[in-house]
Amino acid sequence: MALSSRQAFSHPGLDAPLWALGLMSGTSLDGIDAALVRTDGERVLDLGPALTVPYDGDLRARLRAALGRSPADQEAGLPALVRDLTERHAQAARRLLAASPFHPGVIGFHGQTLFHAPDEGITVQIGDGALLAALTGVAVVNDFRSADVAAGGQGAPLAPAWHQALAASLPGPVAVLNIGGVANVTWIAGASAPGTPPLAFDTGPGNALIDDWVRGRLGLPHDAGGRLGAAGRVDGVALAALMDHPYFDRRPPKSLDRDAFSLDPVASLTDADGAATLVAFTSAAVAAARRWMPAPPARWLVCGGGRHNASLMARLGQDLAVPVEPVETVGWQGDALEAQAFAFLAVRALRGLPLSWPSTTGVPAPLSGGRYWPADGPLSGPGTTTRPR
Structure with missing residues (x-):
């Protein structure tokens, strides 16, 4: 029944x-x-x-x-x-x-x-x-x-219980970043403060906007390896327009629909520059999420399809200025x-x-x-x- x-x-x-x-x-x-x-x-x-x-x-x-x-x-x-x-x-x-x-x-x-x-x-x-x-x-x-x-x-998000169970023995604080269509983060105090509840929320776009851009411009399902984004230049005006969204000022917990953001700010850009700007948008949204965390993570462990985008992973490392690693680094199965x-x-x-x-x-x-x-x-x-x- x-x-x-x-x-x-x-x-x-x-x-x-x-x-x-x-x-x-x-x-x-x-x-x-x-x-x-x-x-x-x-x-x-x-x-x-x-x-x-x-x-x-x-x-x-x-x-x-x-x-x-x-x-x-x-x-x-x-x-x-x-x-x-x-x-x-x-x-x-x-x-x-x-x-x-x-x-x-x-x-x-x-x-x-x-x-x-x-x-x-x-x-x-x-x-x-x-x-x-x-x-x-x-x-x-x-x-x-x-x-x-x-x-x-x-x-x-619902995965934080699993993230906390996996990370029980890791020193903290650590952030587990899942980059699917939408990106979400779990902040975990780690072994130094067992029993501390995790904090989790959607940070902003993940792969969805990048995928939609590449599909619309080139007819491809995604930017394989982040190569198109790596070939472009970030448009600062478009990035600022993308980040000017009320979601980022909302206090967590909070979550997003896949289609919460628009491609309009990058519509006039070249294929490569649009991809680069959307990569920067996903990363900037993740970096902005730190304002809501009890303490800055000492490392970020990345799962989801976004970890295969080399351009995105490089940008995250630049914006977060601490180790940003795929979850395989600690023996987890990212896929x-x-x-x-x-x-x-x-x-x-x-x-x-x-x-x-x-x-x-x-x-x-x-x-x-x-x-x-x-x-x-x-x-x-x-x-x-x-x-x-």
Whole structure:
């Protein structure tokens, strides 16, 4: 039986660790990340294999056409899009499990964000949890954000619990910067101040504007390696116009929709100069985020697709003036990090543990969430053990 996303739920007897599979499809519309994690919802006990399955061109185009539109504005074709998206996620899950000796007790299914307006009390992630459970034979937790938004929170970011668990032994303070379509940061006090709640919020644009610029000008999905941006010059007037946005003066917690910013200030620039200016915009927004942190981070660990943009990473190093490194530097799996986060959050949801805090989403009190969809067989069965192949 599915429980309301606004109703906390937990399953007694889940104190024992179990394997969980996380599925994440971000606002960059690259595809589906899948990863396995063994956890009790508090500790990181083992990291299993992970993979990425790119969206095919047709599905990506259909998702892009649905972005930024409220549920009332969606066309009649939305149910077919939800079904097709869910089936692709089931295929990704089966592909990962076919190559793994570990069988999950639960799947954390983020779904695809189409619309995010928390100040209006709305967040939309499509994906059919019941269908995914039926297609995979594994219990599913999805709809992670609705309870937070319903309680007055921003509904994002949700990965800070995972970042803090991973960074438990690192000296701090440290910032974990995720650069997807939107960029978000988790500030973590680190091992020197255990138990300090993380602070998290969206810093501003991530890859979305750069991707949209390159797609519109050159017909390419992204600026591979940041080469176009590296060839251009930053236009100071355009950058100042981009930074003149009220979002940057809002105190966190706060979050953004993918399409919160416009390309208009760079419309008259050359392809390369526009790309360079948008790179500078993403970086300047990250640098501006330091004003809200309890103490300046001693290092920044970067995950998400943006860490592959050499121009962006160089600009971040220049603007932040402290080490800026991909998360692989500390042994984390950068391409799998968000999928791992939703595996971890699914277990926390099953145990009734908080997914968000006042310092991460602005929710009034620590809050669990998610919606549970059972599958055949006991939840605590194969998910607690490794399955020989």
